[in-house]
Amino acid sequence: MESETGGEHPPRLVVIDDEPQIRRLLQLALEGHGYPVVEAVNGRDGVLAVAQNRPDAVVLDLLLPDMSGVEVIRRIREWSEVPILVLSALGQEKEKVSALDAGADDYLTKPFGIEELLARIRVMLRRALRPAESPLFRSGALEVDLSARRLWIKGEELHLTGTEYALLRLFVRHAGKVLTHRQILQEVWGPKSVEQTHYLRVYIGRLRDKIEVEPARPLLLLTEPGVGYRLALLD
Incomplete structure (x- = not known):
């Protein structure tokens, strides 16, 4: 399937979330719109998946069983500027702000709509493709x-x-x-x-x-x- 970005090689995404239902929802939605998905169930595996797959974007839940999503962002940002979209629950404003301060690019609060998720990912990918030095x-x-x-x-x-x-x-x-x-x-x-x-x-x-x-x-x-x-x- 051709990706929404129109390229021959569709953007690959890493999804880091410990909830099977959320991972399944994200996989169906993203792959249904042309984005291949690599899944990780905790922060350690997520950082490894980003290092091994060099994705075009990351979708990261802030609540993980082994480490905080903020720590995952900090570790990824030590060597990569890959766009990161964080998923947060209602009432996680402090964690959300901490994630953005640590280097996340955007956020979605659960529950979220698939169209909004896809729109946020498209914007992140557009940003990543912009010429870095263009005035x-x-x-x-x-x-x-x-x-x-x-x-x-x-x-x-x-x-x-x-x-x-x-x-x-x-x-x-x-x-x-x-x-x-x-x-x-x-x-x-x-x-x-x-x-x-x-x-x-x-x-x-x-x-x-x-x-x-x-x-x-x-x-x-x-x-x-x-x-x-x-x-x-x-x-």
């Missing part, structure tokens, strides 16, 4: 030239303050990925400001006023409640 970025009505420090909405050039631009540049470099409050504050304001979330709310509002067609109904700069923000990859 040009486009998403929906937004165009950014990082080399020239210029941006446009619907062809009209906009001007940002230094902090607003630093914030947007961070989102562009990680477009499609969830960035936690801590990650953003540390990158833009420094490690001493990681608890100053009010800074972030103010500047996110200012940035939305400039880059969103309807700031009250953002399509580009999306809030991930209790976690952080992401810059959407739109056609």
Whole structure:
């Protein structure tokens, strides 16, 4: 079967989950859409499966019998930048944020829909295929030239303050990925400001006023409640 990405060699995924029902659901859904799946039932086997198979993406449950999902992410990130989607249960906000801070790219909260799962995986794969050094970025009505420090909405050039631009540049470099409050504050304001979330709310509002067609109904700069923000990859 041809993969949804249209390539001759469909992206291979590693699924790390100790629940047989979830693994079966994920296998049927992913392989039914052209993604070959390698399964692992615990963290140790999962890290080994990633090392041996060099997958295009990983789906990882945060609750594993032998180690935490966060530890699995840390071990994988010692040598690989493979996109990682974490699965969390309701009420696991702290674990979810810890996973993203450790290097996960996205998350889904159980129960989740198959279409949403597939959409998140497509975005992760698109991010991984983007030219790493390209200074040009486009998403929906937004165009950014990082080399020239210029941006446009619907062809009209906009001007940002230094902090607003630093914030947007961070989102562009990680477009499609969830960035936690801590990650953003540390990158833009420094490690001493990681608890100053009010800074972030103010500047996110200012940035939305400039880059969103309807700031009250953002399509580009999306809030991930209790976690952080992401810059959407739109056609």
